[in-house]
Amino acid sequence: MTNDRALADALRLAVDPPGGVNVDALRELTRADSEEDWDISAAAEHLGVSPHTLRYYERADLVVIPRDQAGHRRFDAPTVRRLVFLTRMRASGMPIADLRRYVDLVDAGADTIPDRLDLLLEHRDTLRSQIAQLQLALAATEYKLATYQEGPQP
Amino acid sequence: MTNDRALADALRLAVDPPGGVNVDALRELTRADSEEDWDISAAAEHLGVSPHTLRYYERADLVVIPRDQAGHRRFDAPTVRRLVFLTRMRASGMPIADLRRYVDLVDAGADTIPDRLDLLLEHRDTLRSQIAQLQLALAATEYKLATYQEGPQP
DNA sequence: GCTTGTCTTCGAGCGTGCTCGAACCCCTAG
DNA sequence: CTAGGGGTTCGAGCACGCTCGAAGACAAGC
Structure with missing residues (x-):
């Protein structure tokens, strides 16, 4: 099925x-x-x-x-x-x-499906920008880690 | 410089x-x-x-x-x-x-750098798992969107 | 000099999402 | 029959991160 x-x-x-x-x-x-x-x-x-x-x-x-x-x-x-x-x-x-x-x-019921779609689409966008934001934060964190680890005195 | x-x-x-x-x-x-x-x-x-x-x-x-x-x-x-x-x-x-x-x-001062590294590493791991989690949520959301959009009655 | 606007401190309040405690109920094992 | 260990409701409390309001200081412009 x-x-x-x-x-x-x-x-x-x-x-x-x-x-x-x-x-x-x-x-x-x-x-x-x-x-x-x-x-x-x-x-x-x-x-x-x-x-x-x-x-x-x-x-x-x-x-x-x-x-x-x-x-x-x-x-x-x-x-x-x-x-x-x-x-x-x-x-x-x-x-x-x-x-x-x-x-x-x-x-x-089923005739609210368009509204549900709207909600889901909105949430999808929220998720995407959250992910983008976290990836920026991750990059910044890894950058900072790199400066600590390569040069002793950044 | x-x-x-x-x-x-x-x-x-x-x-x-x-x-x-x-x-x-x-x-x-x-x-x-x-x-x-x-x-x-x-x-x-x-x-x-x-x-x-x-x-x-x-x-x-x-x-x-x-x-x-x-x-x-x-x-x-x-x-x-x-x-x-x-x-x-x-x-x-x-x-x-x-x-x-x-x-x-x-x-x-500078001799706390190891501790700072620990904090940053921990935060990096947190970020990574947050990102992974959000990507799962995104996948789930997109899956749900797909079921709504292809079959009228999922 | 007076008004207006932006700043200051301080403490209190709020919205979200739990988290907990007290008092009570019900089932099962001994 | 009794004790124990779940479950239940209800309302209250808490942690976090702001957010706000009141009361006052100071500078600039009229």
Whole structure:
């Protein structure tokens, strides 16, 4: 199914950064036959955030988290997918408020797609200029390192 | 003089980002024969920060700013060079506290160079992983854009 | 001399994004 | 039946980096 490939790719993009998502565990969770939802501590660990943060995201209306009959949060595959998206966007500096706008649009249905596109395009531009800026800072830092390391007294 | 080239290069690295430094003005200021120090509003404008922020940096002991006989801050070339460094490092996410550690080392003399190197190396690594992380986020964003744009209903 | 403008200090306030503590609930093991 | 170790809510607190406002000094121009 091409949608499954897409999901797998998207999840692969969520690998790597320090404290990042455990992709194998995610893949396990997203298998249709998996009955093993996560509790909050498992979800927090896999997503690389604290349980407090997950509750905070729920309180901030970024995500609706299903509960079991004891009232405990059950992190199923769709919930985790949204949280992967949220944590990735947060890690790249998108403010909570923008994220809420976005998920509101998602929840509002398919005819908000143009607005979502706008948001994403804007975020893409933000990311690009952030990257450019950091690369400048990196160059400046490496330059300074070089002056320290070659001439003893720069 | 190779040091002049080095300074010019360093200043060139300070160009570009939104709200960044005006390099021509900086070059003007750093010319040895220039008598034209900046006042706080000129400095703020050239550095792309607010006067409030400059006073805050001084209060935070990141920089000592000379005064004229009226008690007004005079931003001369060395001061501006330090502020260029500070604003660049801030823009790349180095916390104020780290910056203070660094400038304390600088002010403490040449035998703190190993410590400064450590700080810079650490910051370089931070920058590299930040860049890697942002590039992942960019890829994820572009992937999402692609799914929105090709298939109407992803 | 007076107004206007820009500077000064100082302390307080604010926005963001968590982070925590207290009090309570529920399930399971012993 | 009881103890322990999760979970829950709620509101409050915190760290960071500004950001601002009030009250006053000084210089230049009318």
